[in-house]
Amino acid sequence: MSASMTKTSQSFVEQASELLGPRGFTQDSDLVAPWLTDWRGRYTGKALGLASPADTREVAQLLTLCAEHGKPIVPQGGNSGMSGGATPDEAGNSIILSLRRMNAIKHIDAQAKQVTCEAGVVLQTLHDEAARHRLRFPLTLGGKGSATIGGLISTNAGGTQVLRHGTMRAQVLGLEAVMADGQVLDTLTPLKKDNRGFDLKQLLIGSEGTLGIVTAATLRLLPEIGGRCVIWAGLESLSQARQLLLHCEDRAAEELEGFEVIPSHCLEAVLDHLPDARNPLAGHHAWHALIELVAEAGQVGALQPLAEDMLSSAMEQGLLEDAVIAANETQAEAFWLIRDSISPAERAIGPAMQHDISVPVATMAQFVEHASPLIEERFPGTRAVAFGHLGDGNVHFHLLAPPQAVRGEWEEDQGKEISAFVHDLVTQWDGSISAEHGIGQMKRDELGRLGDPVSLSVMRSIKDALDPRGLLNPGKLVPLAKGDLNA
Numbered sequence: 001m002s003a004s005m006t007k008t009s010q011s012f013v014e015q016a017s018e019l020l021g022p023r024g025f026t027q028d029s030d031l032v033a034p035w036l037t038d039w040r041g042r043y044t045g046k047a048l049g050l051a052s053p054a055d056t057r058e059v060a061q062l063l064t065l066c067a068e069h070g071k072p073i074v075p076q077g078g079n080s081g082m083s084g085g086a087t088p089d090e091a092g093n094s095i096i097l098s099l100r101r102m103n104a105i106k107h108i109d110a111q112a113k114q115v116t117c118e119a120g121v122v123l124q125t126l127h128d129e130a131a132r133h134r135l136r137f138p139l140t141l142g143g144k145g146s147a148t149i150g151g152l153i154s155t156n157a158g159g160t161q162v163l164r165h166g167t168m169r170a171q172v173l174g175l176e177a178v179m180a181d182g183q184v185l186d187t188l189t190p191l192k193k194d195n196r197g198f199d200l201k202q203l204l205i206g207s208e209g210t211l212g213i214v215t216a217a218t219l220r221l222l223p224e225i226g227g228r229c230v231i232w233a234g235l236e237s238l239s240q241a242r243q244l245l246l247h248c249e250d251r252a253a254e255e256l257e258g259f260e261v262i263p264s265h266c267l268e269a270v271l272d273h274l275p276d277a278r279n280p281l282a283g284h285h286a287w288h289a290l291i292e293l294v295a296e297a298g299q300v301g302a303l304q305p306l307a308e309d310m311l312s313s314a315m316e317q318g319l320l321e322d323a324v325i326a327a328n329e330t331q332a333e334a335f336w337l338i339r340d341s342i343s344p345a346e347r348a349i350g351p352a353m354q355h356d357i358s359v360p361v362a363t364m365a366q367f368v369e370h371a372s373p374l375i376e377e378r379f380p381g382t383r384a385v386a387f388g389h390l391g392d393g394n395v396h397f398h399l400l401a402p403p404q405a406v407r408g409e410w411e412e413d414q415g416k417e418i419s420a421f422v423h424d425l426v427t428q429w430d431g432s433i434s435a436e437h438g439i440g441q442m443k444r445d446e447l448g449r450l451g452d453p454v455s456l457s458v459m460r461s462i463k464d465a466l467d468p469r470g471l472l473n474p475g476k477l478v479p480l481a482k483g484d485l486n487a
């Protein structure tokens with residue numbers, strides 16, 4: 001770092017400290033270090049400091065200061081993202097902008113079924129608060145104890161209820177964001193009809209902190225559910241799971257809230273990882289489906305007979321091998337805990353290359369059945385495992401390393417080639433290399449390699465227009481143009 005850079009950084013640090021106070025800005029390495037590595041432990045960076053503003057005004061002032069000093073900003077919520085999007089690079093010149101202090105739920109309008117909250121509200125907190133008003137927020141995922149509303153919006157997160165309610169994009173009614181130059185974009189008030197030009201909130205959703213900092217949002221809520229039926233089914237194949245899904249959609253279109261698939265390998269990994277977990281079914285099944293039906297208050301009585309009828313007709317048609325309906329809420333939670341524990345259980349086993357992919361819903365089972373043996377043959381000793389949101393045409397397609405592989409080394413040696421192989425296949429099947437986890441730093445080059453040239457060119461133009469100096473989350477999401485070595 002040159003002497004003049006050091007001076008600029010020093011001046012920036014003094015002004016940021018003055019602006020945000022001791023709770024709002026720190027360079028203390030003990031406080032900064034936990035936020036320098038991503039959840040999966042694949043990326044570690046360096047930062048000039050950690051900024052934790054208390055409100056939107058402070059975010060705006062900080063961004064103005066960063067613009068003046070040319071300081072890159074890496075926004076961060078719960079740091080539960082899967083693509084290294086919230087991790088700074090190794091230059092040590094960036095500011096991590098944590099939204100975690102901005103965690104107020106400002107207003108719940110029970111009549112309009114809307115909530116306005118700050119970006120740092122943790123998803124589980126929002127669920128709890130909505131429940132106190134006999135409402136619910138219809139998006140959930142395994143990282144709900146740490147994922148924040150700002151992070152969920154910025155990655156357009158999905159989860160296990162997309163089948164019925166859509167991704168985060170469908171939940172956001174209004175948005176507040178601070179732009180690169182410090183201006184505050186306020187579209188918090190939801191309007192059912194509004195044709196005043198571009199829908200800027202939709203542009204910001206899924207932009208992974210590269211176009212603006214989300215500071216608050218108005219989100220839609222639904223009436224609380226009166227009850228649910230959670231089913232665990234044993235299956236012989238993923239194709240059978242697809243047939244079962246169609247059957248469930250046919251029999252319980254209004255009530256079907258989630259349909260997740262879990263191969264036996266993942267179930268066994270979770271049972272090893274969680275000492276108190278139990279296999280819901282007695283026998284062995286190659287695949288499992290976790291199915292949730294829900295009903296509003298007043299219609300709960302019809303749920304159990306509906307589930308029983310749906311399962312017995314499925315059994316008659318040879319669409320499943322065995323099934324059990326959770327006897328109570330504790331058992332229902334235990335079924336879901338198995339699903340939500342797949343990622344940590346798998347992480348405990350050893351290295352894996354993870355791919356969050358989608359193909360058209362109708363071809364997902366065929367894709368997995370076609371791609372798994374191909375990739376295992378191409379990379380001997382590996383094991384392909386797919387699990388997740390079959391109902392959305394989205395599975396997490398992981399390639400587990402051979403047993404003797406060393407964590408870190410194996411990914412370094414083989415990771416790029418493996419991912420390119422998977423992504424090429426997905427592209428051939430008209431799919432997406434990022435279904436719900438975003439691009440981050442992990443898939444930026446792959447998006448550049450495989451993305452539609454026109455889409456990429458439009459994305460770069462938008463980025464240049466809104467963040468001409470490239471200070472917002474540099475090195476993430478937006479692929480470099482050919483010959484551009486600066487970003």
Ligand SMILES: Cc1cc2nc3c(=O)[nH]c(=O)nc-3n(C[C@H](O)[C@H](O)[C@H](O)COP(=O)(O)OP(=O)(O)OC[C@H]3O[C@@H](n4cnc5c(N)ncnc54)[C@H](O)[C@@H]3O)c2cc1C
Pocket residue numbers: 039074075076077078079080081082084085086099119140141142143144146147148149150151152153154155156157158159160208209210212213214215340343344436437440473476
């Ligand atoms: C066990 C587990 C299970 C998961 N399951 C799912 C799943 O089923 N579906 C799914 O979609 N995801 C899942 N995730 C991933 C993760 O929870 C989501 O990506 C979530 O949206 C990240 O939220 P976060 O607050 O942790 O964001 P972070 O990880 O902090 O950030 C994610 C990205 O958003 C940007 N960002 C964060 N906050 C802001 C802001 N306020 N303004 C602008 N940019 C911002 C960051 O710079 C980064 O690019 C899972 C994670 C875990 C740990």
